[in-house]
Amino acid sequence: MISIEAIIQTHGLCKAYNSSEGNVLKDLDLEIYKGDFTVIMGRSGSGKSTLLYLLSVMDYCTAGNINLLGKDMTKESQKSLAKIHRESISFVFQGINLLPDLTLFENIVFCGYAVNKDKAAVAQKAEELLKLFELWDKRKSYPSEVSGGQQQMVAIARALINDPEIIFADEPTGALNGAVGQDVLDTLSRLNAEGRSIIMVTHDLNAAARASRMLYLRDGSISGELRLEPYQATGDLKERTTRIFDFVENLGW
Numbered sequence: 001m002i003s004i005e006a007i008i009q010t011h012g013l014c015k016a017y018n019s020s021e022g023n024v025l026k027d028l029d030l031e032i033y034k035g036d037f038t039v040i041m042g043r044s045g046s047g048k049s050t051l052l053y054l055l056s057v058m059d060y061c062t063a064g065n066i067n068l069l070g071k072d073m074t075k076e077s078q079k080s081l082a083k084i085h086r087e088s089i090s091f092v093f094q095g096i097n098l099l100p101d102l103t104l105f106e107n108i109v110f111c112g113y114a115v116n117k118d119k120a121a122v123a124q125k126a127e128e129l130l131k132l133f134e135l136w137d138k139r140k141s142y143p144s145e146v147s148g149g150q151q152q153m154v155a156i157a158r159a160l161i162n163d164p165e166i167i168f169a170d171e172p173t174g175a176l177n178g179a180v181g182q183d184v185l186d187t188l189s190r191l192n193a194e195g196r197s198i199i200m201v202t203h204d205l206n207a208a209a210r211a212s213r214m215l216y217l218r219d220g221s222i223s224g225e226l227r228l229e230p231y232q233a234t235g236d237l238k239e240r241t242t243r244i245f246d247f248v249e250n251l252g253w
């Protein structure tokens with residue numbers, strides 16, 4: 001059951017990278033709800049990644065404001081923003097971005113130590129996550145020694161080490177083959193079913209089929225929205241994919 005509690009609200013949100021090219025995001029008024037698996041789609045260049053970076057406060061808006069978990073992000077200090085990044089939100093990138101000189105285990109605990117001084121508790125949680133993702137026997141391997149899918153699982157484990165309320169994902173399956181991509185999506189769906197809010201950008205209809213709410217971005221504005229029943233492991237992915245295809249096709253995808 002999705003609540004109607006907004007965890008993110010934007011008002012008049014604009015982003016321009018330079019004054020000569022105008023706004024990439026145009027006056028967006030948007031709400032993201034707690035417990036949703038929100039998927040953002042749109043054509044290449046429509047501003048999806050820009051929006052994700054703004055919502056996750058990895059980049060700054062040029063006008064308007066963003067309220068994240070009850071706080072106006074345009075008014076928070078750098079220290080407060082850093083705290084929110086460490087404790088409340090996480091980001092899973094397409095490029096994965098594990099630190100190459102740290103083992104899989106070290107990649108995960110490294111982020112945990114930044115928040116929790118109890119190193120034993122962090123190590124315990126990292127162990128649980130690695131076991132959950134069936135990577136415990138690879139804990140001493142370096143990222144270059146495991147597959148892309150395993151690296152992405154570690155990136156998700158790292159994103160979970162501080163128990164974030166919101167997970168942002170930018171094309172998390174973009175670099176993976178089909179079956180491995182499904183494993184990553186299954187993991188995100190499971191996290192969502194456990195109550196975590198997920199906001200994901202994707203071009204992939206199969207990935208989008210995990211959404212409980214779809215937003216379609218066109219030229220920096222939201223031009224459509226679709227609400228779906230939350231995905232269930234036994235659910236009919238094909239039927240959901242067809243619905244999403246019809247939705248985005250009608251919007252000019």
Ligand SMILES: Nc1ncnc2c1ncn2[C@@H]1O[C@H](COP(=O)(O)OP(=O)(O)OP(=O)(O)O)[C@@H](O)[C@H]1O
Pocket residue numbers: 017018024042043044045046047048049050051
């Ligand atoms: N750092 C940047 N500096 C200047 N322009 C940028 C920058 N990042 C993005 N843009 C421009 O902003 C627009 C939106 O880019 P964005 O990456 O948000 O789109 P997208 O919908 O995620 O695209 P894609 O699907 O291709 O990843 C594009 O015209 C892009 O060239």
